[in-house]
Amino acid sequence: MAPHLIDLSPTDMERRLGEALGIYVDAMRYPRGTEEQRASMWIEHTRRHGWKAVAAVDTPADAADTPDDLIGAPLLGVAYGYCGAPDQWWQQQVVAGLKRIGAAQDRIDELMTSYFELTELHISPHAQGHGLGEALARRLLTGREERHVLLSTPEINGEANRAWRLYRRLGFSDVIRGYHFAGDPRAFAILGRALPL
């Protein structure tokens, strides 16, 4: 494996959507068919303010590493996010959760007025455990103008998985724990940290 990191434009994401969603479904161990449910949402996200996407691609050892080689190489991982805003469902859910745990309005305003939502971060199962997830997260968060980065991740007993280890290593702390998004029976943690990393 000879991974390279690249930025994806909205057009790149659209062109490689099936492959990117395949990685998401494999990494999250979601049932096949979830891709179709998510496709229009991932495309809609590309139009949001501050959207940025990055990918890890697997280049052959003898590739010239030209932009064409890289953009056409098989995906090993994908990550994206955008600037949070009050008309977004995710922000509305997080604000409701913060109110439910009794967070002060000042704290809510401070978090919500300027944050990057790290929406998706997934590495193909065969490529996990080599530092690619951290490299993608760092690339995605470099140079952001927002004051915070926020994300949600499923609660796992003892925080014992790679996602949790990665987020803790990157300095993310608890914003809300054990949160139930509307319509989802699973418990999630909302984590965040100040930017820059």
Ligand SMILES: CC(C)(COP(=O)(O)OP(=O)(O)OC[C@H]1O[C@@H](n2cnc3c(N)ncnc32)[C@H](O)[C@@H]1OP(=O)(O)O)[C@@H](O)C(=O)NCCC(=O)NCCS
């Ligand atoms: C979470 C996820 C994105 C992390 O990506 P990753 O590439 O597997 O993991 P990291 O970047 O954190 O890599 C760190 C691991 O690589 C190992 N590693 C090897 N070489 C490394 C290097 N040069 N630099 C850093 N870590 C390296 C570390 O020892 C560490 O192993 P450990 O986690 O067993 O302790 C990925 O595992 C994934 O897609 N998981 C399933 C989907 C998911 O949970 N997504 C997030 C949902 S919110």
